[in-house]
Amino acid sequence: MPSEPISWSPVSEAELPELSGLLTAIEHFDEPSERHTIEELQEAYAEHGADPARNARLGRDSGGTLVAYGWLHPFPADTDPRRVFLAGGVHPGWRRRGIGHELLDWQIARAGEWYNENRRPEHGPLELRIAVEDKLADRAALIADRGFSAVRWFADMTCRFDELPSGLPAVPELPGIRIEPYSAEVSEEVREAHNEAFSDxxxxQPIPQIRWQEDLSAASTRPEWSWIAVDTDSGRIAGYAMSSAYQQDWEFQGFREGWTDRLGVRRDWRNRGIAKALLIASMHSFADAGLDAAGLGVDTDNPSGAFGLYARLGYERGETQVMYARTEHGS
Structure with missing residues (x-):
């Protein structure tokens, strides 16, 4: 148990700058590849279904200093399973006092409450998920101690433009396919294409309109760097590449990078070079914006040969994020 009692309270919007300060201290010690911004905290606080008054809390010492936080991020539109992502952390100076276990126990219990409050006959089990960078062994040990298991590995990959021996390749011309810039007018068509492309x-699980729009309005999103592939006969969107800029990471990684958040091709148009063309178009957008590199994340168990495609384009593997999960069946 903690050597000094910790008082817990819900997170208010006014406390987000203070929470940002705690996260900065945690990141300074742990040196993760991904950093936070106050804008991301504000977006998480306001997103549909967030309910931070019940799903997030702060821990303070006897002097009122913020030393820990926990935040649940449910996906209300999920059906089977019902996913809840858990985020949290303890100030480095307050670790190894039992606070992390206490916090995680609260998150597990609160997630169960959320599940039972919103349960419908068509809903599958509750699945709790926590993403942990591979190098953070203490964090992994803590969550494994509460019954979480590693279920998936996601690798970050980066292509440095100055390391391409022949420079950026030209966007290939594809028979029957037109590569064109993304525009807000096709947002709903791209969402439908994404849900279809990722159904396997x-x-x-399908992304509902409200979450899709929240993602597109995020401060990090760069629609001007995003592209779509259009079938010239049917006019349907065959594929897409949606981009972002995580500027908070640039100083620590030493270069400026455009990030491909979502890349997908509908099943009927696969194996025609569309993903490659979309990635190259995105890389040109990043370079034209004065950036040094392109980045993306890939499921290491992806059966589509994505690793090979990315490697051929000059992407190199970096940090690995491990997804841990624990399944609950409700009460």
Whole structure:
């Protein structure tokens, strides 16, 4: 148990800058590849179904200093399973006092409450998920101690433009396919294309309109760097590449990088070079914006040969994120 009692309270919007300060201290010590921004915290606080008054809490010492936090991020539109992602952390100076276990126990219990409050006959089991960078062994040990198991590995990959021996390749011309910039007018068509393209991917469930729009309005999103592939005969969107800029990471990684958040090709148009063309178009957008590199994340168990495609384009593997999960069946 903690050597000094910790008082817990819900997170208010006014406390988000203070929470940002705690996260900065945690990141300074742990040196993760992904950093936070205050804008991301504000977006998480306001997103549909967030309910931070019940799903997030802060821990303070006897002097009122913020030393820990926990935040549940449910996906209300999920059916089977019902996913809840757990985020949290303890200030480095307050670790190894039992606070992390206490916090995780609360998160597990609160997730069960959320599941039972919102349960419908068509719903499958509750699945709790926590993403942990591979190098953070203490964090992994803590969650494994509460019954979480590693279920998937996701690798970050980066292509440095100055390391391409022949420079950026030209966007290939594809028979029957037109590569064109993304525009807000096709947002709903791209969402439908994404849900179809990822229907056979591990852990994926359809993204509802409200979450899609929230993602597109995020401060990190860069629609001007995003592209679509259009079938010239039917006019349907065959594929897409949606981009972002995580500027908070640039100083620590030493280069400026455009990030491909979502890349997908509908099943009927696969194996025609569309993903490659979309990635190259995105890389040109990043380079034209004065960036140094392109990045993306890939499921290491992806059966589509994605690793080979990315490697041929000059992407190299970096940090690995491990997804841990624990399944609950409700009460």
């Amino acid at each position: 991917h591990w852990g994926s």
